[in-house]
Amino acid sequence: MPALHQDTLFTVDGSKPRGSVLRQKGTIKLIVILSGLLFAMWGYLLFGATLFLLVETYVAAEKINTSVVEIHLERQNLLDKLEKIPPINVTNISCTLNRNAIQIEIQNYEDFLFGMMKKIGKASQKHWTYDSSLLFAASLITTVGYGHIYPATNFGRLLTIAYSCVGIPLFLVCIAILGTIMARGFKAAAVHLFGSSVTESGVAYIPLKVSASVMIIYLLIGAFLFQQGGKWGFFESFYFCFITLSTIGLGDYVYGEKNGGKDANFVFNVFYILFGLSVLSMCFNLMQEQVTYLLHQLIVFMKEKVERIVFCLTNRSK
Amino acid sequence: MNKKVGREQQEQEARKRVTLKKKKGKDKDESERGTAKLLVALGGLLLAMWGYVLFGATVFVIIEKKEKSERKPATILEIKLVDTLEDIHLKHTAAVNTSEYRREVDKAMQQFKDEIVKQVESGELVTGGDENEWSYESSLLFSATLVTTVGYGNIAPVTSPGRLFTIAYSCVGIPLTLVCIAILGTIMARGFKALALFLFEDSVTEEGIAFIPIKVSAGVMFAYLFIGALLFRAVEPTWTFLEAFYFCFITLSTIGLGDFVYGEGRTTDSNFVVSVFYLMFGLSVLSMCFSLMQEQVTFLLHHYLSLLLRKAKQYWKF
Numbered sequence: 001m002p003a004l005h006q007d008t009l010f011t012v013d014g015s016k017p018r019g020s021v022l023r024q025k026g027t028i029k030l031i032v033i034l035s036g037l038l039f040a041m042w043g044y045l046l047f048g049a050t051l052f053l054l055v056e057t058y059v060a061a062e063k064i065n066t067s068v069v070e071i072h073l074e075r076q077n078l079l080d081k082l083e084k085i086p087p088i089n090v091t092n093i094s095c096t097l098n099r100n101a102i103q104i105e106i107q108n109y110e111d112f113l114f115g116m117m118k119k120i121g122k123a124s125q126k127h128w129t130y131d132s133s134l135l136f137a138a139s140l141i142t143t144v145g146y147g148h149i150y151p152a153t154n155f156g157r158l159l160t161i162a163y164s165c166v167g168i169p170l171f172l173v174c175i176a177i178l179g180t181i182m183a184r185g186f187k188a189a190a191v192h193l194f195g196s197s198v199t200e201s202g203v204a205y206i207p208l209k210v211s212a213s214v215m216i217i218y219l220l221i222g223a224f225l226f227q228q229g230g231k232w233g234f235f236e237s238f239y240f241c242f243i244t245l246s247t248i249g250l251g252d253y254v255y256g257e258k259n260g261g262k263d264a265n266f267v268f269n270v271f272y273i274l275f276g277l278s279v280l281s282m283c284f285n286l287m288q289e290q291v292t293y294l295l296h297q298l299i300v301f302m303k304e305k306v307e308r309i310v311f312c313l314t315n316r317s318k
Numbered sequence: 319m320n321k322k323v324g325r326e327q328q329e330q331e332a333r334k335r336v337t338l339k340k341k342k343g344k345d346k347d348e349s350e351r352g353t354a355k356l357l358v359a360l361g362g363l364l365l366a367m368w369g370y371v372l373f374g375a376t377v378f379v380i381i382e383k384k385e386k387s388e389r390k391p392a393t394i395l396e397i398k399l400v401d402t403l404e405d406i407h408l409k410h411t412a413a414v415n416t417s418e419y420r421r422e423v424d425k426a427m428q429q430f431k432d433e434i435v436k437q438v439e440s441g442e443l444v445t446g447g448d449e450n451e452w453s454y455e456s457s458l459l460f461s462a463t464l465v466t467t468v469g470y471g472n473i474a475p476v477t478s479p480g481r482l483f484t485i486a487y488s489c490v491g492i493p494l495t496l497v498c499i500a501i502l503g504t505i506m507a508r509g510f511k512a513l514a515l516f517l518f519e520d521s522v523t524e525e526g527i528a529f530i531p532i533k534v535s536a537g538v539m540f541a542y543l544f545i546g547a548l549l550f551r552a553v554e555p556t557w558t559f560l561e562a563f564y565f566c567f568i569t570l571s572t573i574g575l576g577d578f579v580y581g582e583g584r585t586t587d588s589n590f591v592v593s594v595f596y597l598m599f600g601l602s603v604l605s606m607c608f609s610l611m612q613e614q615v616t617f618l619l620h621h622y623l624s625l626l627l628r629k630a631k632q633y634w635k636f
Contacts, residue, residue, distance in 0.1 A: 025462070030355070068404065073547065075424065075427055075428070078427065079420060079423060079424060079427070082403070082423070097400075097403065097407055098405075099400050099402050099404070102400050102403060103396050103397070103400055106396050106399055106400065106430075107396065109427075110392060110396070110434065112430060113435070115333070117435065117438055120537070120597055133621070138343035139573070139575075140573055143467070143571055143572045143573045143574075144469075144573075145468075145572070145574045145575045145576075146471070146575075147470070147471050147576035147577060148588070150576075150577040152576045154558075154561070154564075157564040158560070158562065158564075161563075161564060161567050164567070168571060222336065235478065235481070235482075235506075236341075236483075237616070239484070240479045242485050243484075244465055246488055246492060247363070247467045247469075248463070248467045248468070248469035248488065248574075249467075249469045249471070249570065249574065250465055250470070250471035250474045251468045251469075251471035251474075251575075251576060252471060252474040262625055267523065272547070304341050318336035
């Protein structure tokens with residue numbers, strides 16, 4: 001039989017509803033726990049935003065100063081190297097520089113610059129605002145991890161690790177409970193609207209198509225909202241929503257970035273992620289029940305087939 | 319007489335075995351049957367998963383490799399710098415090593431650096447060794463970061479068909495990987511518990527089920543991170559141990575910020591494949607630890623909540 005955590009909404013013969021959603025297996029208990037957890041999660045996000053902002057703008061400032069010195073030193077090195085390159089076409093009157101060799105040295109210097117910029121570029125103070133820091137904290141606990149900014153110091157990195165160790169489980173628990181509650185609500189609504197046509201042996205089953213559609217609709221809504229009046233195409237916006245909600249979070253598109261200094265959009269991004277992941281959790285909840293049920297049916301079916309074949313074979317060999 | 323004693327002994331032992339079985343629960347029988355089923359399913363899934371990642375890598379190489387000519391602008395800046403250096407050289411042909419010569423060269427290079435920084439920050443320039451950007455190995459890592467949702471973002475598709483394929487590819491790949499890793503984790507958890515039972519007998523059991531303390535599970539996770547850090551530190555000399563540890567953590571938590579990516583900027587791409595193996599196996603180990611910790615947490619929560627409830631009831635009786 002399907003998993004034990006099925007919520008039976010109906011009595012066994014499928015006729016009468018057993019009771020409202022609220023009376024079901026401690027929904028109220030769950031809601032109380034959830035409220036507490038959500039409160040804790042938001043508090044944790046805000047705390048994290050402040051913490052990272054402080055660390056990266058004060059502590060990192062040190063690191064940036066030292067890196068300026070490093071760049072300066074590297075430039076001196078380059079100068080020395082360039083001087084060592086012997087000129088070509090030396091005649092009594094003139095000599096020309098070895099352009100190719102010089103260009104190669106310049107390219108090495110370039111790579112060094114790129115490396116430096118990678119390490120500290122996203123730590124400069126103009127990147128770390130409260131809103132971008134909030135998105136950073138959210139990207140950690142949701143594991144989306146855009147990488148739109150990241151810590152430049154080892155202390156910042158240690159903090160990131162510690163923060164995530166607590167934040168990720170906290171978030172996962174929140175989302176799991178939220179998803180369960182939303183799933184119950186969804187099923188209750190379905191039952192209320194469509195009666196017993198969605199039930200089977202007393203349990204409501206939401207077809208996979210429906211759960212999948214809910215997810216797609218949420219993506220489409222986001223795609224529509226994030227177009228920013230043409231800054232992103234519809235497809236790019238959709239791509240961003242998908243990469244975000246799947247928690248892949250490549251970071252090639254980040255809503256709120258490069259928005260002319262107006263950082264409010266980072267916060268909107270955070271909300272979209274948090275709510276979206278709850279919706280996803282609900283859909284996965286619903287789909288998982290359905291898939292388990294279907295798989296079980298499939299296995300039973302195949303078992304019967306195999307048994308029949310074996311029986312035929314053994315009987316024939318007699 | 320001996321036979322009788324022998325038979326009695328046998329019966330006693332049989333009874334002990336039965337009670338032991340009852341103690342260890344139907345759980346043990348079920349788990350043995352279940353484990354065999356799981357192993358078969360797992361074998362198939364692992365094959366599918368690896369095949370899928372390889373397939374993705376091939377497709378991404380085909381779709382995205384055409385776009386490698388994006389880096390031209392940097393060459394323009396380089397040539398400009400070389401021209402400037404030539405001009406300076408001509409100006410000072412007589413006395414090449416004067417301080418004024420050095421000053422002018424230094425100024426030219428500073429301008430070059432500022433221009434590079436500006437263009438990188440505005441996104442006009444693409445950093446890194448783009449010649450091999452979409453090599454087979456880096457595409458392999460990219461596919462792996464999609465299906466595991468790590469999503470470094472060190473490379474990302476820039477073409478529309480590339481993005482479309484990313485979405486479709488992830489829709490199938492993520493559930494596939496999740497299921498695979500979950501099953502792998504379950505099997506490893508059972509193996510781990512069996513090992514613990516074998517080594518420490520009944521001291522780890524309670525009501526017939528082995529409970530691995532949270533400390534132990536956490537210890538295993540930490541050990542995997544630590545070993546990974548040592549490994550990566552050894553083969554990537556530009557990283558400190560802390561940075562390597564940070565990289566392992568950010569990768570295995572699937573946050574994947576992308577500030578550190580093992581194998582980036584090297585000419586031999588075989589390193590990317592190491593990352594993929596570390597990631598995949600690490601996620602299974604993580605799954606195993608979460609499985610073990612979850613049981614423990616559920617048990618403890620239940621235990622303490624019922625304790626609390628009992629105390630509360632006693633209190634209210636007054």
